[in-house]
Amino acid sequence: MKMAQILDGKAMSADIKAEIKAEIERGNLQVGLAVVLVGDDPASRIYVDWKKKDCAECGIKSFEHILPADVEQSELFALINRLNADTAVNGILIQQPLPRQIDVTAANERINPLKDVDAFHAENTGRIMTGDYRLTACTPAGVMEMLKRAGIEVAGKDCVVVGRSNIVGKPMAMMLLHEHGTVTICHSRTQNLAEICRRADILVAAIGKKDFITADFVKKGAVVIDVGMNRGEGKKVYGDVDYDNVEPLAGWITPVPGGVGPMTRAMLMKNTLTAKKLQLS
Ligand code: NDP
Numbered sequence: 001m002k003m004a005q006i007l008d009g010k011a012m013s014a015d016i017k018a019e020i021k022a023e024i025e026r027g028n029l030q031v032g033l034a035v036v037l038v039g040d041d042p043a044s045r046i047y048v049d050w051k052k053k054d055c056a057e058c059g060i061k062s063f064e065h066i067l068p069a070d071v072e073q074s075e076l077f078a079l080i081n082r083l084n085a086d087t088a089v090n091g092i093l094i095q096q097p098l099p100r101q102i103d104v105t106a107a108n109e110r111i112n113p114l115k116d117v118d119a120f121h122a123e124n125t126g127r128i129m130t131g132d133y134r135l136t137a138c139t140p141a142g143v144m145e146m147l148k149r150a151g152i153e154v155a156g157k158d159c160v161v162v163g164r165s166n167i168v169g170k171p172m173a174m175m176l177l178h179e180h181g182t183v184t185i186c187h188s189r190t191q192n193l194a195e196i197c198r199r200a201d202i203l204v205a206a207i208g209k210k211d212f213i214t215a216d217f218v219k220k221g222a223v224v225i226d227v228g229m230n231r232g233e234g235k236k237v238y239g240d241v242d243y244d245n246v247e248p249l250a251g252w253i254t255p256v257p258g259g260v261g262p263m264t265r266a267m268l269m270k271n272t273l274t275a276k277k278l279q280l281s
Contacts, residue, residue: 005150005249007225010143012149013262020058020269028128031276032061033091033117033268034083038076038102039069042101043231044095050265051093058269062209063089067252071103077110081129090215090279091117091272114278117271120167129169131178132277135271142171142263144179152223153253155180158199162240164211168227172204193217213241221251227260237261 024031034057037048041162046092055062065079078092083092092115098104108116117137127133147154163169173185175241181202186193195205196216205213206227218224228240237255246251254260 004224004247006252007146007150007223007254007259009146009254009259009262012134012146012263013142013148013151013266016145016266017054017057017262017269020060020266020273023273024059027260029273029276030061030088031059031090032063032088033272034063034065034077034086034089036065036067036076036094037084038067038071038094038095038098040095044097048095051268053265054265054269055272058273060089060269064119068099069099071099076102076107080107080110084110084115086155089115090276091115092270093118093268099270103221115275117275118167118269119171119271122186125166125171128174131174136175136267137167137171137268138202139168139227139260139264140175141208141226141267141270142260143172144175145267146225146254146260147202147223148262150252152200152202157181157201159183159202159204160186160197160200161204161206162190162193162197163208163227165206172206172227176202176204207240209240209241210238211240212247215242215245215249218246218249219251222249224250224254224262226256228256229261 014067035051037050052062083089092111095109101182109119111121115120116124116135119137121185124135134174154176161169161173164185171182177183194217200222202223204225208232226239226241230238232238
């Protein structure tokens with residue numbers, strides 16, 4: 001049975017991080033990322049630790065700020081103001097989810113758009129529409145980088161994105177469109193989903209449901225990108241794609257773990273370096 005080519009996000013992200021480190025060293029740049037963690041959610045703690053590790057690998061200084069789960073919004077906003085003003089901090093990331101008393105949109109909007117390395121500020125999400133990118137949402141940017149590094153052409157291809165969230169589905173669709181893909185966005189109200197997905201040359205699953213994309217959704221030879229990260233028993237993570245049954249059909253496929261996840265992390269580092277350069281110019 002034919003085997004799909006694997007889009008190895010782990011290997012690609014290691015290359016990207018090495019390139020970032022080399023650029024920082026070449027330019028003798030001082031680059032800093034501040035990560036704000038509110039509360040003690042164990043998954044958030046893991047993500048913040050990964051970000052610190054990535055920073056260390058790239059030669060980026062990381063600053064960690066931990067606030068209690070019941071922190072007042074005004075206190076969080078005062079911290080963001082200080083980080084906006086701190087020239088040693090080039091990127092600011094507020095780990096989400098945030099507790100109920102915090103207005104997430106207002107927190108995102110308070111970050112200086114030039115330091116908004118998650119690209120959640122309306123200025124950066126707006127730039128996704130025009131294609132005049134500065135800082136771009138890390139997960140879709142990671143997917144685009146993966147396609148580019150694998151030499152997969154987007155222009156003229158039928159691209160189907162399942163999921164329309166502000167952080168993955170929508171920016172993903174716009175980025176594919178800017179690369180001249182013919183893009184369809186699907187969601188929970190889409191009818192004949194499997195049939196639409198079967199038209200895709202490039203299929204992106206960003207749903208949040210384990211094994212949702214079965215072989216019935218996939219055209220032979222398609223590029224299948226699995227953004228899903230669904231927690232199973234213990235620490236095991238599953239994608240949205242039924243990998244064992246889809247892989248023999250696909251032309252290219254991302255594994256979970258080791259696909260889009262590490263690329264997302266690498267793009268955060270890349271955004272932090274881009275933020276530094278934007279602030280210098
Ligand atoms: P959201 O929950 O915000 O969005 C999920 C999307 O899937 C929604 O648009 C929803 O449609 C759609 N959907 C849900 N059920 C169906 C269905 N039955 N048929 C068709 N569409 C459906 O999730 P996110 O976009 O934040 O994340 C998606 C997945 O990606 C999650 O597993 C998340 O953990 C993972 N993720 C992984 C990252 C990585 O680095 N690998 C980074 C970010 C997220 P509707 O809008 O109609 O409700």
